Amino acid sequence: MSLKVVPQSIEIRNNKIEFENLLFFIIDSTSSVKIEPLIGYDAIIIDSKDADFAKLILRKIRGHYNPEFYLKPIFLINYKESKDPILQNMNDGIIHSYDQLKDIADVAKQIFLKTTQLDYQLVATFEAQMVKKVLNYMYTRDLKTLKPIPDLNSAIGYTYPEISVNFDSAEETQVLEILGWGEKEGLIWPDFFERIYLCNNCNGGFLSYREVCPHCNSSNSSAQDLVHHFPCAYIGPLSDFRNTIDNSLTCPKCNKALRHIGVDYDKPSIIHHCNNCDKNFQDFFVKAKCISCTQDIEVQYLIPKSINIYKLTKRGRTAAANGFLSSGREVEDIFGAISMPVFKTLLHYEIERIKDNTEQKSSIAIINIENILELYKKTGKKGEKSILENIVNLVRENIRTTDFIAFENSSTLYLGLINCDYLQSEADLLNLKTLIEKLIRNNFNDFEVKINFKVKLLQPFNKSEFQLDELTKELFD
Ligand SMILES: [Zn+2]
Ligand SMILES: [Zn+2]
Ligand SMILES: [Zn+2]
Structure with a gap:
């Protein structure tokens, strides 16, 4: 055949x-x-x-x-x-x-x-979106590292093609910010490659380094040898020893002719003469003039930045396909909820209050919605916020006005239940669980959320952080 x-x-x-x-x-x-x-x-x-x-x-x-x-x-x-x-x-x-x-x-x-294997969940912040985009590209091309490439067209002198393609060359410093974010989130890992210095005014990397006069900052200076005449110990610039007729050198102090270097005179160092202010000086300043904004900067005030080769971490490698949630910052501004730091402070005051008043009982509770990310995937980022707002409203309507709510992240929230003992709190939470399930079911095509919660009586002699940690552990273990 x-x-x-x-x-x-x-x-x-x-x-x-x-x-x-x-x-x-x-x-x-x-x-x-x-x-x-x-x-x-x-x-x-x-x-x-x-x-x-x-x-x-x-x-x-x-x-x-x-x-x-x-x-x-x-x-x-x-x-x-x-x-x-x-x-x-x-x-x-x-x-x-x-x-x-x-x-x-x-x-x-x-x-x-x-x-087709990518996760297309929308992410909240600009940095997160940018990093996700880069991770998607890397995943589909089997790339494992982000390498800086020297580039004359980049404002910082280096380009990371996979990220820089999203920015104008003048915005190149944003690339470093994006990379910094990805590093902070544990998605990429830096390996030092080179250090660069940037203008402290405009972040530009095109700097012209000059030696300038310490008196007037002019770079218009000339250098000449300093001459030390041994017999009379006179030290002065070479020009003091010169005459207008020939190349012979004569000491201006003792009028003797100089003979052999190393024998009757030497040149211990160099002296600079400023052609602008006419002063002599031995040590100059080094300044960097920014070519983009023309600011002249003393070098110690330049902004040093590391240019790294970045490798994907395990988290970074899986993030393209599995998605990632950045830390809870964006859930803090939900109306009706307070931030975690404020939550902890209020809890601290409540602990102080019940210390003096031991028959007062208050409780703390954690609610985790296990599969809510599935829902966010369907609704996108805008939907996420409105779901959270609806949940907060619902919870608010069913607890006391003195109680407080905070989000740890977009699937976990904490409650402070004031003047509410364990049994009452447990009953409240059971009720809230049923109400939230119903809310989601009715609004999202019978979507069934899995809700877990845990209640604990607030202890008068333990720190609020410690008690929240305990509560969280008990829920997730
Ligand atoms: Zn500048
Ligand atoms: Zn000068
Ligand atoms: Zn002399």
């Missing part, structure tokens, strides 16, 4: 190629720079004869907020070696002819597969 291999003829019609069920679009410098019509294509091939054009298109696609664009497989043809880090690093392959279509089709399919 013989197998016939029929070479698939590749037909390009109106810049389109159909190949193995994939629809490719070829962009060349005659194409529109609008990228929106590209959404319907499975992969893009950019003709890079015109490198500037290729760069522009690639930046637009990769810098887009929508994963339909920024995750799209992009290949380059007619690519000439370029210094642009984005063009170099943010493509999915380079081909020399359309005969290689089979290879890039395989790459495109691989990327698709990975794309």
Whole structure:
């Protein structure tokens, strides 16, 4: 039995190629720079004869907020070696002819597969969104590190292509902030690579370092040797020893001719002369003039920053597919709830109060909604906030006005139940559990939330933090 291999003829019609069920679009410098019509294509091939054009298109696609664009497989043809880090690093392959279509089709399919495994839960803050975007890109391309690349076009001199593509080169310092956030959240891990210094006025990294006069800050100075004449111990700049006629040197103090260096004189150091204020000085200041904002800064006031190579942590590697929640800051401003620090302070006062008044009983409670993230996934970030607000309203209506509520994060809340003993609190919480379940069921298509809670009597002689920790442990263990 013989197998016939029929070479698939590749037909390009109106810049389109159909190949193995994939629809490719070829962009060349005659194409529109609008990228929106590209959404319907499975992969893009950019003709890079015109490198500037290729760069522009690639930046637009990769810098887009929508994963339909920024995750799209992009290949380059007619690519000439370029210094642009984005063009170099943010493509999915380079081909020399359309005969290689089979290879890039395989790459495109691989990327698709990975794309379907991503978690598309919306995250709250700008930093979180940006980091999630970068993690998504890295996940679909099997990238494990973010590497800085020296780049003349970056305001800080370095570019991290996967992040920088989202910013103008002038905004490059934001990239460092994003990276700092990702590090703080435990998603990436830094390995020191280089230190840079930035302008303390505009964060620019293009600095011109000069030696300046300590008296007038002028950089207009000249240096000359300092001469020490041994016989008379005179020390002065070389020019004091010179005459206008020949190259011989004569001591201005004792009028003797200088003979041999090391024998009757030497040059112990260098002296600077300021051509602006006419003063002499031995040690100059080093100042850095910022090329972007022209501020002249003493070097000790520059902002030092580490440029690191970042590796994905375990949390970072799984975050693309599993999603992540950033710390609870964004749930603090829910009307009717207070922040955790305020909650702890109020609890502290309540402990003081019951200390003096032992027949007064108050309680603390924790409520955890185990599967509420499933719900947030459906509703998005806006929905998350309104769900939380509805829950707070409901809880508020069913507790006393002196009681207080705080969110630890978007699935866990604490209650301070004042003048409420254990049995009463337990009954209150059971009631709240039923009410919250009903609220969610009625508003979200019969979605069943799993609610766990725990109640404890407030102890008069224990710190509030300790008691909250105990309560939390008992719920989750
Ligand atoms: Zn500046
Ligand atoms: Zn001067
Ligand atoms: Zn002398």
